[in-house]
Amino acid sequence: DQQVKQNSPSLSVQEGRISILNCDYTNSMFDYFLWYKKYPAEGPTFLISISSIKDKNEDGRFTVFLNKSAKHLSLHIVPSQPGDSAVYFCAASGLVSGGGADGLTFGKGTHLIIQP
Amino acid sequence: GAGVSQTPSNKVTEKGKYVELRCDPISGHTALYWYRQSLGQGPEFLIYFQGTGAADDSGLPNDRFFAVRPEGSVSTLKIQRTERGDSAVYLCASSASGTGNSPLHFGNGTRLTVT
Numbered sequence: 226d227q228q229v230k231q232n233s234p235s236l237s238v239q240e241g242r243i244s245i246l247n248c249d250y251t252n253s254m255f256d257y258f259l260w261y262k263k264y265p266a267e268g269p270t271f272l273i274s275i276s277s278i279k280d281k282n283e284d285g286r287f288t289v290f291l292n293k294s295a296k297h298l299s300l301h302i303v304p305s306q307p308g309d310s311a312v313y314f315c316a317a318s319g320l321v322s323g324g325g326a327d328g329l330t331f332g333k334g335t336h337l338i339i340q341p
Numbered sequence: 342g343a344g345v346s347q348t349p350s351n352k353v354t355e356k357g358k359y360v361e362l363r364c365d366p367i368s369g370h371t372a373l374y375w376y377r378q379s380l381g382q383g384p385e386f387l388i389y390f391q392g393t394g395a396a397d398d399s400g401l402p403n404d405r406f407f408a409v410r411p412e413g414s415v416s417t418l419k420i421q422r423t424e425r426g427d428s429a430v431y432l433c434a435s436s437a438s439g440t441g442n443s444p445l446h447f448g449n450g451t452r453l454t455v456t
Contacts, residue, residue: 229383257442259444261447266449267449268345268347268432268434268447268448268449268450269384269432269447270447271444271445271446274442274444276442314383314384316383318442328374328386328389328397329384329386329445330386331383331384331385332383333381333382333383334383
């Protein structure tokens with residue numbers, strides 16, 4: 226039973242446009258949400274996070290939105306750049322996750338492709 | 342500063358053999374995690390250390406898998422009698438506290454192939 230779902234395996238966006246990656250979760254006990262970016266042959270790299278007490282967090286070109294009632298979060302990248310092409314993982318944590326309060330439950334990832 | 346270091350980066354072994362995978366976390370990070378990522382999946386939790394002790398090993402798939410962190414720094418993941426289904430990328434991560442809302446920092450992983 227997948228507790229964190231990323232329903233789009235891939236997404237293609239033109240350079241300069243907005244990329245929107247979506248994530249849904251089922252467990253209401255999750256209280257911290259993160260996005261990781263992964264290039265081939267490298268480990269996931271932390272990108273941005275949001276606590277359940279907020280509904281938006283912004284860092285440069287990256288903004289994460291959280292809708293707790295819908296159990297949905299999204300990552301917006303604007304403007305999209307070629308270097309943004311990577312696999313993006315949504316992750317959630319809370320005391321229900323494996324591995325202490327920081328342990329993460331991951332989605333399957335979305336492969337973002339930025340077209341020149 | 343140095344990130345999480347994992348060795349080897351690639352390991353090919355025959356079915357039935359024993360393997361050890363090493364993780365060197367970020368200096369000062371008390372929490373250490375092992376994850377496994379299979380093709381087309383997100384990383385899946387295996388085990389979590391707080392200091393020297395395994396605080397949560399509920400993700401280990403069976404008793405062929407074992408991990409240690411004897412001095413609270415470097416950790417070794419050990420797999421006995423390897424099976425082809427163990428083939429995956431094994432990721433190690435560390436965090437500053439493990440007590441909540443502290444991002445995990447991942448190494449580049451060890452790609453294990455069991456033939």
